[in-house]
Amino acid sequence: MTKPANLVLAEHDNASIKSATLHTIAAAQRIGGDIHVLVAGHNAQAAANAATAIAGVSKVLLADAPQLAEGLAENVEATVLNIAKDYSHILAPATAYGKNIAPRIAAKLDVAQISDITAVDSADTFERPIYAGNAIATVQSTDPIKVITVRTTGFDAAAAEGGTASVENIDAAADAGISQFVSREVTKLDRPELTSAKIIVSGGRGLGNGDNYRQVLEPLADKLHAALGASRAAVDAGFVPNDFQVGQTGKIVAPQLYVAVGISGAIQHLAGMKDSKIIVAINKDAEAPIFSVTDYGLVGDLFTIVPELVKELG
Structure with missing residues (x-):
């Protein structure tokens, strides 16, 4: 058979x-x-x-x-x-x-x-x-x-x-006629696609606002040739569009390197990224749940640490 x-x-x-x-x-x-x-x-x-x-x-x-x-x-x-x-x-x-x-x-x-x-x-x-x-x-x-x-x-x-x-x-089925395509708005990215990127830099509510998100994270992502992601809290706060969201209700990712900046580590976010090969977290709260899944953790002010990291990367 x-x-x-x-x-x-x-x-x-x-x-x-x-x-x-x-x-x-x-x-x-x-x-x-x-x-x-x-x-x-x-x-x-x-x-x-x-x-x-x-x-x-x-x-x-x-x-x-x-x-x-x-x-x-x-x-x-x-x-x-x-x-x-x-x-x-x-x-x-x-x-x-x-x-x-x-x-x-x-x-x-x-x-x-x-x-x-x-x-x-x-x-x-x-x-x-x-x-x-x-x-x-x-x-x-x-x-x-x-x-x-x-x-x-x-x-x-x-x-x-x-x-x-x-x-x-093979033959295609006839048009069901119960839905129709109206339009599609495709986000144009100069960076790698989030779900296929080898390196991802994600920001959370700790960044404070959308301007800080861009000013702090974009230089780091540029240096690492990384995609940009975000926690649900950052998306809900309007820092970035929802297609940036990593998590159970966002995109499931597993890059070679995941850098979490100002992300506390809510369970729904961890569900979307904890299979990443190497996880780095930067957060001022040493008790933040994100540190439970990290390979490297930096406790401190992200507004100081990230620019210093960018400078070290040349």
Whole structure:
């Protein structure tokens, strides 16, 4: 009997594959079996070609139609359901894209979604964080098709090169007609994308206001070629836009270096960054919870320490 294959829903921009997809493919590799990648979009041949080069992918399915151009959940879901019976596992990254689509697929298949997995124990058993990452639940599923979202920080990315998969064109589902794309405002960043950055400098409420955030943190981020992040408190206070937010209700990150400046370390923030390889915290409160997860802690006035650090970095 042929072992059922895994289907990975690719997050892409119709021209290239987003890094979250590479981490999701890595999770699929742990499950075992063939890996097929679905690229659902419009004028997305370039993205499909990029997917063929990913190590471990055996086939790329391209559904190309105008109604898939913007990744509307209803239309992508219907396209997946047309082929779902051919797969034992359907995986998507636990990003805004994947979280928008996967629950609809699970509901239509009448199975329980397995969310935010960080490890694969076997083909039917997975680990996922609960209680803001303070406990790990081991979940076993007997559903015939397992719909899974993957926490990208839990898996090293699959190699983007080295694969030799073929592309197969499949039919896109008809436009569901119950939602329409109106507009998208894309933030233009001169810095690395937060979720893929190797170094992140984050600021919290301790910075006082948005002007201080920029004046204190931007020179440090420039020196380190880092992305800028923020705690929920800093976002709620209006220091920076909400797409800067790191945490359970923001973006989950795991860079090589995470520098937390003026962040006390609320549990929801720690849940989003404690998997970082090296964590440095600067805070005047020696009892701040952030120090419980740091590799290096500096207790003192951030308005003195950060400029001195920038000066030392030359």
